[in-house]
Amino acid sequence: MTDRPQQDWWSAAELAAAGLPDMPGSKRKVNEMAAREGWKARSGKVRRRKGVGGGMEYHWSLLPTRARLALIERREDMSEPKISRDEAWADYESATATARKKAGERLAVLAEVEEIEAAGMVRSLAVTTVATRSGASEKSIWNWFARVEGVAHADRLAYLVDRRSLRKKAVPVAPSAEFCELVKSDFLRLSGPSLTSCYDRAVRIAEKDGLPVPPIHQVRNWIKATISEPVLIYHRKGVEALRRFYPHQTRDKSAMVPLECVQGDYHKFDVFVRWPGEKDPVRVQMVVFSDVYSGKILAWRLDISANSHTVQLALGDLIERYGVPQHALLDNGREFAAKAITGGTPTRFRFKIVDEDIPGLLPLLGVKVIWATPYSGQSKPIERAFRDLCDRIAKHPAFEGAYTGNRPDAKPENYGSRAIPLEDFRAVVAEEIEAHNARPARRSEVAFGRSFNDVFNEAYSRAPISQATEEQRRLWLLRVEGLRADSKNGELKLHGSRYWAEWMYRIAGQKIAARFDQDDLHAGLHVYDLAGGYLGHAPCMEAAPFLSVEDARTHARKRNAFIRATKELAKAERQLDHHEIAARLRAAGKPVGDELPKADVVRLVPAHPKAPKPARRRDTTDQIEAAARLEAQITRLSERRAAPAEDDPRVRFERALTLEAMLAEGQPMTAEQRSWLAEYQQSAEYRGFARLRRAFGQEE
Incomplete structure (x- = not known):
């Protein structure tokens, strides 16, 4: 036993945690004891603690005797191993199997010694x-005890490994x-030269440079010893x-459900197909959408090229039959990244997004788009x-x-001898996908x-x-x-087809937008205005054979039904006939014209010297004579007709004056009286009578 502990300087927290005799058990109490006994006044016995947190440290000689x-x-119990616990176990893992076995035997020897000692x-x-008993030397056993001194029993095995077995081979x-x-510099090139050729070239340089x-x-x-495999591959x-x-x-897909995620991609068939409208045979492309969970192919469409239109229709087939998916794992090609499909989706199309993007089909339906890693088949099941x-x-x-081979250098011997009609090719594809x-x-x-069907359906x-x-x-x-x-x-x-419905007279001559299925033009058009509002459906008007009597009769029945319906609608729309409208117009009386106000200031315009002279203005005498002649002419006409009293012009005029007076006083009048007065006026x-009355006044 030595005359001093292994640790000389102690903080207040460490002294409180050590559980020493005659020492407080809390940091605050230790600091109070140091202040009470004046530890800070002892020169060389107190110092500032280094590291995070700071504080003071006290020399062990300041403690009470028992402490x-x-x-x-x-x-000895507080002695620490030379290496850390993690390093010891790392060395144990890197040791050979023989070294690990020997470490186990040493651990058994130490356990037996401690068992006898406990007895x-x-x-x-x-x-x-x-x-x-074991055949090991006493000195070795004492050395093993020294290795595990202060080590927990659970970690002793790692410290008993022979360190000599851990020596790594030195790099040559x-x-x-x-x-x-x-x-090495010549060998590490993308062209991949052989080591022999690089060695020979280096020999020529070495011979020249000595x-x-x-x-x-x-x-x-x-x-091989200095270059790692990843560096060599790079x-x-x-x-x-x-x-x-x-x-x-x-x-793992076991926690998923159907339609939680669908995946889509294009595939180009190695088959020559006779496509309508194409002069030469083509290799048809198919867009496919399958369920990630089950692997079932849910929808597919054929086209001559990869395009967003076919992708859009195939998605429609999937949603129409099965429902709206939650996620869509798509290839990063332009046909899937088109605005019509994924517009407005983050990381869309070269991983960019702009605010002006029109929302595509999938974002509008609430489907989250996941982009597959480019050129990575592992990312697309x-x-x-x-x-x-x-x-x-x-x-x-x-x-x-009709098979073309999957590579240019793998063409079969009968290459190009056939081309399959599109409908026959489509039928085989449908049959094989169902079998798949x-x-x-x-x-x-x-x-x-x-x-796949059983997994999906269940x-x-x-x-x-x-x-x-x-x-x-x-x-x-x-959309067009x-x-x-x-x-x-x-x-x-x-596209050569005609579409019409009875409501379409309202858009005559207007520009519109339409949605349609390119593979089923006879299904009709869904018509929208240019602002996006839905107007209605326009069915297809199919052409009839020239000599088909039945088709002609069917067309005539539809036309007659349209005419009858229009007549009924027209009758319901018109509530008044022309006689009633004319009567109400006569009863309304003469329209009141705008009267020009009298000018208070009149400016005289001098006559031009060459202007024609105005006609002589007739005086009052001339007006009287003209009125007398008019009255005499009216009298002769009335006498010649020998009209009854009620047809006398004067009588009619007097009747009109009477009715006008009644109308002015607000007296009740019949509809016939109102109509006669309006027509007579x-x-x-x-x-004529009104002019005479204004010129000469009312006769007595």
């Missing part, structure tokens, strides 16, 4: 006894450093090869289905002679020997599925803008 003795007694025998005698020294660097040339096997061993094969070198990620379809569709016996979904003995983590009945509304169903149809309706009846024409007879 100092306790620290000295604990010296009452002193340790020295116990060590001698166990050494005789380059036989000629400059020569080896020449070979460098020592070691044998090639020494250079090869040096390169320099000689590139970043993509290094990415493939990293282990792939295994993704649907690639496994494509490999299956390549074998079962492209090499189908019905397509013999129904094939049993699938080995995925959710199939357990069942088919979980689909229990999954929360969102169905699309009628308005949402029109979102995935193709700028169609102008016929100026007469609003008829529309698109428009006659020349009334106007």
Whole structure:
């Protein structure tokens, strides 16, 4: 036992936690004791604590006697191992199997010694006894006890490993450093030259520069020892090869449900197909959407090229039949990143987004888009289905002679001898996809020997599925803008087909937008205004055979029904006939004209010297004579007609004056009286008598 503990300086917290005799058990009490006994006044016994937190540290000699003795007694128990616990176990893992076995045997020897010592025998005698039994020397046993001094029993095994077994092989020294660097720099190139060629080129340089040339096997061993495999792959094969070198990620689908995520991609068939409107045979492309959980192919469409229109229609087929998915795992190609499909989605199209993007089909339906890693088949499980379809569709016996081969250098001998009609090709594709979904003995983590159909159907009945509304169903149809309706009846024409409904007279001559299915033009058009408002559906008017009597009769029945319906609507719209309107117009009386106000200031305009002279103005005498002649003419006409008293012009005029007086006084009048007065006031007879009355006044 030594006369001093292993640790000389103690903080207040450490003294409180040590549990020493005659010492307080809290940091605050220790500080109060130091202040009470004046520890800070003892020169060289108090110092500022270094490190985070600061504070004061006290020398162990300041402690009470019993506390100092306790620290000295604990010296051996408080000794720390030379290496940390983590380092010891790391060394144990890197040791050989033989070294780990020997460490276990040493641990058993120490346990036996401690067991005998616990029975009452002193340790020295116990060590001698166990050494005789085990064959180990007493000195070795004492060394093993020294290794595990202060170590927890659970960690003793790691400290008992023979350290000599941990010696790592030294990196071989380059036989000629400059020569080896020449070979290595030439060898680490993307063109991938052989080591022999790099060595030969380095020999030529070394002979010129006078460098020592070691044998090639020494250079090869040096390169293997100094260059890691990932670095070698990066320099000689590139970043993509290094990415493939990293282990792939295994993704679990067991916790998913149907339509939680769908995946879509394009596949180009290695088959020549006769496409309508194309002069030469083409290789058809198919867009496919499948369920990630079950692997079932849910929807597909064929087209001559990869485009967003086909993607949009295939998505519509999927949603129409099964429901709206929650997520969509899409390829990063332009056909999927088009604004019509994913506009407004973050990381869309080269991982950018702009505020002006029109919301696409998937964002409008609330589907979250997930972009697959470019050029990474592991990111798209649907690639496994494509490999299956390549074998079962492209090499189908019905397509013999039309198969093109999957590489330019793998063309079959009968290459180009056939081209399959599109409808025949479509029928085989539909048949094989159904067989693909129904094939049993699938080995995925959710199939357990069942088919994709069985997996999907079982979980689909229990999954929360969102169905699309009628308005949402029109979102995935193709959109064409700028169609102008016929100026007469609003008829529309698109791709050689005619579309019309009875309501379309309202859009005659206007520009509209329409949504349609390019594979089913006879299903009609959904018509929108240019602002996006839905107007209605326009059915297709199919052309009839020229000599078809039945089609002519059907068309006539539709036209007659339209005419009858229009007549009934017209009759309901008109509540008054023309006789009633004329009577009410006569009863309304003469319209009151605007009277020009009298000018208070009159400016005289002098006559031009060459202006024609105004006619002589007739005086009052001339007016009287003209009125007398008019009255005499009216009298002769009335006498010649020999009209009854009620047809006398004077009588009629007097009657009109009477009715006018009644109307002015507000006296009641019949509808016939009002009508007669309004009509008589428009006659020349009334106007003539009225002029006489204004000129000469009322007769007595």
